[in-house]
Amino acid sequence: MNRKQFLKSMLGLTLGASTMIGATVKAADTIKVGVLHSLSGTMAISETALKNTALMAIEEINAKGGLLGKQLEPVVVDPASNWPLFAEKARQLITQDKVDVVFGCWTSVSRKSVLPVFEELNSLLFYPVQYEGEELSQNVFYTGAAPNQQAIPAVEYLMSDEGGAAKRWYLLGTDYVYPRTTNKILRAFLKNKGVKDSDIEEVYTPFGHSDYQTIVANIKKFSAGGKTAVVSTINGDSNVPFYKELGNAGLKATDVPVVAFSVGEEELRGIDTKPLVGHLAAWNYFMSVKNRGNRSFAKMYKTWAKRNGVPNLDTVVTNDPMEATYVGIHMWAQAVKQAGTTDVDKVRVAMAGQTFKAPSGFTLTMDETNHHLHKPVMIGEILPNGQFQVVWKTRKPIRAQPWSPYIKGNEGKQNL
Amino acid sequence: MSMDARYTPQIEPFFSRNGWIALALLSLLAFVVVPSLFVFVPDTSAFHISAYTVTLVGKIICYCIVAVAMNLIWGYTGILSLGHGLFFALGGYAFGMYLMRQIGRDGQYQSDLPDFMVFLDWKEYPWQWFGTDHIVWALLLVVLVPGLLALVFGFFAFRSRIKGVYFSIITQAMTFAFMLLFFRNETGFGGNNGFTDFKRILGFPITEPPMRAALFALSAAALIGAVLLSRHLIRSKTGRILTAIRDSETRLMFSGYNPVQYKLFVWTLSAVMCGIAGALYVPQVGIINPGEMSPANSIEIAVWVAVGGRATILGPLLGASVVNGAKSFFTQSFPEYWLFFLGLLFILVTLFMPRGIVGLVNQLRGSHK
């Protein structure tokens, strides 16, 4: 140990941060890729599968010879569903581990927490989850859906004759920014379509709310006034008690359909789906989509899960955010190949217009300007086996509008 | 409380002559060495300290202040609060309001209001935000909000002679209720997302190294101040009454003292210290949200103190640093095992190191002699 190193480590020790020093050594023969998903805490339920998908895609790329002649090396950290820790871990990945790109985050608040870090250090984040929009960072590529790629088509479908011609709307969500913004957009959209304010009810519950008796009773009351649809932006864990209550209270999908934006195959694994048949979800991908690409995607994940001993592996499923993660990694790899370097500014330029044949069966394009994917919209009804039957889908991918035209003040931002 | 009664408060060698020298050296390190290595040494040099390390250590220093505050009320006075995370968060929110105002029109919507108010369709700042664009008022709030809340809550609780576990549980109920309140978007503090994306303080950009260094030095100064203050307090007559409350409150009352005012004093002081720590913490980590008020966070604060060693000067500092350092290390190196580690640490410390790390060191020393 030379003097410099000695001094430095002594300093570290006194600061109580000696643990961080070893991590700064960088191996030059690999390209490091950060994976920033909660593996513990409340969000572990959703994010663990995304970490698995990221690792699987990295293995896949490595098996095909890696990138620019180097292997990809995943660096997995656990921000533990703790939002300040997200920012700290992001900084650590970028400055200490020197990763070239980060795949991660689920909740809006975690993204908001890391955003200043990515902007300050000019690094890249790929964010794979549907979200409320109203944001556009040069340092983020959004591979999930913006509201116009999920919420609005779903409501349009329910308004149509085919979807049941709903007249009244019960907007139910967990009280945080995604449901609030989505419902604000939907309210403006519905009003635009001539729905009266008295026919829209907006209700929020706290995180982890587990007693939906009162709310289900209110939905029942509300639906007496005309054909009602429930738009649910309930988050993760609260869905199970909500759906159980709904099923047991005898509200069938044919009476009051519920369309959810946060319930996919992964969430349904934890629910007995028999009482839920016919309720809907809107996504850009369903596991039940039939095409060769999706078959091999699902098979690849199952094999990966088996090899890595994922718990409960006989029931593993793929879902929309997993697909978005997968697409994101491959697009990034293509962009790196095209740019010939992992340099952030060059990769960002190369990302524009990048295309990839996604497991959804569509060829997705990264928008030239707005950092969002063009995505198809699919609406699925829940089947007894926990899968979705696609009952409606767009003919081609549609462009994201991160700045919803239904929110005042966004008029000038439509061409971004 | 029988366990606590076995403690005899010790003033450790920390404040012998060597202790003062160590303090001076640490101050030099915190105020001169670290900031200059961080700001002036280019990051290609081996001497450079990264922004990551500075913010991480800065964060831990803030936690240390909280631990010192917790130690005052729990270690010395024997009152276990499971609501200190609330005071910490309130201080953070108070200063966070100022930081939000400093964003100005640089938000997503280029509005004078913070983004979350824009999406709630609010046209002006609600009353809670009055005056928060002035740093002086914001700093006053940092002290006043946690202080007043603690004063009022403590007044009723201590007057009703709520003690021990009951006190712990109602403080837990309090922080839980506030967490739910702050999660509501209507409360006016950004709901679940809280405050983030801060840009500047007093017009200076927050991400520039000099600002980071200044925050770091300020935190260190606050910590040194907190340690000195608590040491001074413990050696004073008031301090002896506090330990007497811990060891036998009834006897103290029979001796003619009214413990309520002493408890109230130390409880409020402790809350204010937490508030200050929170205000320093928020600009360094860049986010404050109601998650900081979750009951689990408050329990963790108690654990830092227990791990380090209650009723010791150094203990809380050691505890907060070790647990948080370990957390940062484990969440990177063994992400799936850090809860095991943390859980086991708590169990083993309470079982085998009832006096924490400091106690263990003292014991080892004792057996050597």
Added chain:
Amino acid sequence: MLQGIKRAIGCALFAIGLGVSPAQALDADAVSGLASEDFATRMAAIDAIAASSDAAALELLQLLQNGEVYLTEDGQVILEFDEIVDAVTLEPLDPEPDFYDSVIVNNRMRSKLSTAIAALSLLSDDREVRYDSARALEDAEDPQLLPVLAKALSTESDPEIRALLVHTRAVLQLKSDDPDARLQAAEALGESNQRRVRELLAAMLQTDASGAFVEPVEEVREAAEKSVKSIDRRLLLIDHAARLFSGLSLGSILLLVALGLAITYGLLGVINLAHGEMLMIGAYATYVTQTIFRQHFPEAIDWYVVAAIPVAFVVAAAVGMVLERTVIRWLYGRPLETLLATWGISLFLIQLVRQIFGAQNVEVSNPSWMSGGVEFMNIVLPYNRIYIIGFSFFVLALMWLMLSRTRLGLFIRSVTQNRAMAACVGVPTSRVDLMAFGLGSGIAGLAGVALSQIGNVGPELGQSYIIDSFMVVVLGGVGQLAGTVYAALGLGVFSKFIEPHIGAVLTKILVLALIIAVIQKKPQGLFALKGRAAA
């Protein structure tokens, strides 16, 4: 197009109305319409099939409703029995197709199917089938159904079914052109319990854009107004009854989660922050039992919950006893330190479960006898909640018997009252502590079985109940079983009566504030022991 559909419905209903069901083969064109990608064509196909109104049509519609009608790749509509057959000719396909997929049936089609099926089976010989059909038609809005109803009413003798049909007929007659029919309907519907009917009646009293009443005849309006008032009175009552029920249900859940704690904390004085994890272990024990039943006793799957009760109790009790022996017994008399150690245990157990079962929630389904609910005055009381209310009182009774009638109970009470004295007279206090802690944990495990039936089963399950259960025990008064019961039920009912007014979040905040306030007034809880025992 729409006209065509309407005519088709008309034909179908006319045919049914006459009760004609000539045995004829299904119309091949109609059936092939199911293969269409166009939604309207598929809807029309259903009408056309229903129009033939014979047994084959009914069977096909039922298969369609269950998603058991398939399409080959070249669009042939097929069914799958022992072999794969064409849906029209019922001839087996040769060779069998490699690939086929269900005909897409969405909600709209499903609801059309259920009306059509109900209309077709309203004249069935089986009373249950007729009853279900009458129920299915309750919400129907199509006046074309009137002849079908009239036909059914002319032969129906069962009073329950008659009442349903009469009600449905009255609702449909509100739209009749004949003022007398409307008047009769408006009067008769005063007996209804349905909010929907109330809205329909109230709509008649509205004025349209030109200021004229929707219902032109004043007499009918008066009758409607009277009926609205009468329904309103009943609905108010129903509302209160429903709230009381949901309050009781919430209260019974609070009671279950708090009972175990009432022993470990209330009687032993151990602040067990890992109590929530005992709930979680109970719920996972239920999950494992369900898995075992699915694999080994699929025919008895409905009874897995019953089997899970002892399993959960034993598993949670065993875990609790291990913890008591290894950790907690060293910390008696140091409540604040127990708190920290049990917090550590809780983190450890959560991560352990996450490693074993994965971070995701696992699926625990209600057995068939706990699914659905009993309908009472047009509100549905879910069976799972009814059973849980009963279960919580069962557990309570068991615990009470245990504490008051058994030797162990006697010991536990004596140790609670005066540990030193109990030890002096020969009570094996250490063993009693162990047993009591096991009992408390076991009861938490039982609560876990109940929780698995209404909510999530995941590693974090316990975290969401731990604060609630402490609040209940503290509010009720430590060491007081009766206090725990009052506190749990009181909080449950109170919350449910407040929630409709101020929402779920503020209710919870209010309840917490209330508890803090109560403890200020009564520091030992609402039902504290008085006198020496309180020490």
